[in-house]
Structures are given as C-alpha cells and as structure tokens.
Amino acid sequence: MKIRFPDKACQELCNHHRNLVHAFGEEIARRICCMLSLLQAAPNMAEIPAKPPVSCTVSPASGKFTLNVGKTHQLEFRAANSPVAPIDDLSAVKEIEILGIIPTPAARGKQR
Template sequence: MHILFRTKKMARVFDSQTLLVQVYGLENARLIMRRMSVLNAVPSLAEVPATPPERRHQLKGDRAGKFAVDLKHPYRLVFAPVGDPVPLLADGGYDLARITAIEILAVEDYH
C-alpha cells in the first residue's frame, strides 16, 4: 500500500528507528515498525488484519473517516484513506479492497 505522512517531520521520524524510539519509546517504536511493515506489504486496506495484533478498525464520532491499528495500550496508529474520491461501496461504507493509499495522521491515545 502507498503510505503518505501528515507532515514532513512525521515522515522523518517514521524513517528513523532512533527517532521513533526517542519520540514514542522503545516498545511503541517496535510496534510502529511492525505495523508499518504490514501496511507497506499489503496491496489494500482490506488485507490489514482486523484481528489482533494489528486489529484494524474504523473510528467513529469526531474521528469518523479515519482508521487505526493497535500499538501498546492505549496508543493507536491513526490513518485515513487517500483518494479522489475515496472508494466507497453502494451503501456508503468504505471499499477497503480498493483503498490502496493511506495517510498516517498520528500516534495517540484517543480514549
């Protein structure tokens, strides 16, 4: 899958194991690298497991339109589908099999 980043700073941090550890701590840095490996390896969002350990899930409420995968509880890697327009199903839901690009937005505890 094609992966973009919200900011250049975030792209720089995610490109460096040392910076990931400095910013997010050792355990979250390791999990971020694993999740990024999965996201890079799959052709579409549908291929990202919805079961643990990744647990891809769609967010609701004020985070509607975004997705997340689990890191060290309570943190999540939050991202949004990219496309013009974003592929949708007839019922208005996301067509995960046709979402082939995402933008990484944050690592956060939104609970």
C-alpha cells in the same frame, strides 16, 4: 500500499527508528515499525486484519483507521483518496496517509 505523510515532521518521525524510540520508547517504536511494515506490504486495506493482534478499526463517521501499537498508543491514518468520507470498499484503498501516533482512549483518560 503506498504510505503518505501529512508533513515532513510526521514523515521524519515514522521513517526513523531512533526518532520513534526517542518519542515513545523501544517497545512502542518496534510495534510502530511492525505496523508500518504490515501496511506497506499489504496491497490494500482489505488485507489488514481487524482481529488481534493487529486490530485495525475504522471510524464510520470520520473514515479514520487506527491500529493498536501497545496498550497506550494507536497509529492513526486515513485513505489518501478519501479524506473524510466513510469507506465502502476496503479493497479500493491502496494508498493511505499517516495522521500520527495518538494515545489510546484508555490512556487519554489516565492523563491529568
């Protein structure tokens, strides 16, 4: 799939391993790189597994996808051709936009 970024800062973060290591540590950076490679290699979103270890999920309300990249972070993205609407046909999603790397819900609850 083709991968886009919302801005230069997100693109610089995701496209340079040393930036990811600086921001998230070696282990999370490695997992982010693996997930980005998986997304780039897949012809469309229908090819991305919903089961572990990949565990791709999509929010029906927002149409945003997440991939777990460890216990504390998720890679969040959306279909580039459908920014807000729910996705009916995953095989039609051939271009995505990375929205960022966010804390998992469990990690968000621990932050205070």
